[in-house]
Amino acid sequence: MSVGLEVLNGNDRVLIDSKYKNHFLRQKVTVSTAKPTYNWIGSVARVTITDAVCPIVLWRSAAGFGFYSLTWQGSNAIASLHTPSGPGTSVTFYVFDTGVPSHSGYGLQVYNDQGELVYDALAKPLRIKSYVRGQGSLTTAMDPLNIPLAGEYAYGSGSFIGSIIGIMSGLILSYQVIHVFRYLVESGGVLKQQQFTPYSFESKAGFDTSTQFENTTFDYQVMVADVAGY
Incomplete structure (x- = not known):
């Protein structure tokens, strides 16, 4: 300058x-x-x-x-x-x-x-002490992250929400929506990424259809900051 x-x-x-x-x-x-x-x-x-x-x-x-x-x-x-x-x-x-x-x-x-x-x-x-970014998919193995934590810290993430939408074949049409939510939790002095299913929905009807699946791929980012004295 x-x-x-x-x-x-x-x-x-x-x-x-x-x-x-x-x-x-x-x-x-x-x-x-x-x-x-x-x-x-x-x-x-x-x-x-x-x-x-x-x-x-x-x-x-x-x-x-x-x-x-x-x-x-x-x-x-x-x-x-x-x-x-x-x-x-x-x-x-x-x-x-x-x-x-x-x-x-x-x-x-x-x-x-x-x-x-x-x-x-x-x-x-x-x-900022640590920063990790990547891409996730609901059908691929989840990165556990395992970011070391020391002292006083705070952390945050980008979007970790994905969905699987399926239509299965047969005499009965089964329309299924599953939301998968990924979140951060401290365990044993490290920050881990885990997931659970907070919502699922299924509807059935009596006619035939072909099998279809839609799998969401999403980007994520994780930030760890030193907040000692804050």
């Missing part, structure tokens, strides 16, 4: 730059799950992120959770997690988003040429 402030680490990676925006801890909240409004086994946890820009939602819990959705209502975003555990399961959300200026009167703040805050020395940054 020719003008402005730039800070690099020992690997020449940019840490602070007046062009790039950093994500900081915007919200930390512990909630209990409730029965889902959709017809799934398990329970769901939600958190509302007010005035969201580009939120990254991580979490930690003794139970296994998977990321279900991020929906928008105006400038607010609602993040939802699903767990095989029943209602009343505790989970802590860590929501990281672009910065909101602190007003302490001291410390370092960096703005870009649009007047947007890109760095605040008093904010708690997103500190």
Whole structure:
């Protein structure tokens, strides 16, 4: 860069730059799950992120959770997690988003040429420890991940939801829909990927048809962040 402030680490990676925006801890909240409004086994946890820009939602819990959705209502975003555990399961959300200026009167703040805050020395940054991405299929072996965890951490995943839709031949038409949900759970000091079937549906009719199957292939990503002191 020719003008402005730039800070690099020992690997020449940019840490602070007046062009790039950093994500900081915007919200930390512990909630209990409730029965889902959709017809799934398990329970769901939600958190509302007010005035969201580009939120990254991580979490930690003794139970296994998977990321279900991020929906928008105006400038607010609602993040939802699903767990095989029943209602009343505790989970802590860590929501990281672009910065909101602190007003302490001291410390370092960096703005870009649009007047947007890109760095605040008093904010708690997103500190990524591990990142894994891949592609999954419901008919292929599931990657267990086994990401080592140490200290205080939070983790999150992309979409882990898939479906198998089948129409089987014979004198009876059997139309079957199976949802498979993949989620993350800590076990023995590592983060594992597991799955369960929260929903299935089958309908039969008395006429013949050919066999057809549709199998969903989906991408996934997993992030582990250091949240010690957060």
